[in-house]
Amino acid sequence: MPQLEESHSTLHSLCVRPNVQFDSQRDDEIVLLSMRAHPVTLIPAFFNTIVFFILIFFLNFVISQLISVRSVLYINIFFIFFVFVYLWMQIVNWYFNIGLITNMQIIDVDFNILTFKEILAQNLPMWRILRLKPVGLFQVFLILEAFISKPQDRRSIASLS
């Protein structure tokens, strides 16, 4: 087994030897690599949050002339909470959409905070193709794709990194 040096931080999309365990992990199984989308993919969510906050700020000027101070306060708290929940959902979705490569298998966790959780696991000898496909405007993102070798069962695990 290759000796890999530990290399990970919060804002890394590819973490080598991360401090991650999973449900069906065997005793001698070691997580070599964890992959999740690059944090830059969260920029739209942060941008939307800022836009929401600006909207709330200007909405105050309009509604404060129409309704009581108490209602304005409630609407403000409600919208701020709404925006925070939206941002939190995006962050948690990003955090738990993770791909793991261990010395024995490859695991892909597809997760949506509101609807589903899907876990694909496959033993490593079954995987034939691991390819890195550059995408995006400046080809800066990489999609790691791994296919099962059986042609009739051509599922793919794709992790944006």
Place this chain on the structure above:
Amino acid sequence: MEILNTLFTVQRIIQIGGAVFSFLFIVLTIQMYVQVRSVSKTVRTRRNGYIQMISFILVIISILLFLAAIFFL
């Protein structure tokens, strides 16, 4: 007509709207918390505890918002 005017004041509409939306928020945040707990058991990372705690706080805040819509407005 006068009854309708007293029933559907702006204040009352905000109160009902706040209660309905905050109730939906309770459902949403509870669903969020359940999903986070579920995935935390599958993939265990160092930050799972914090993520669960923040999700739980969001559930509490949404319940408080619901109560505020009923009693405070």
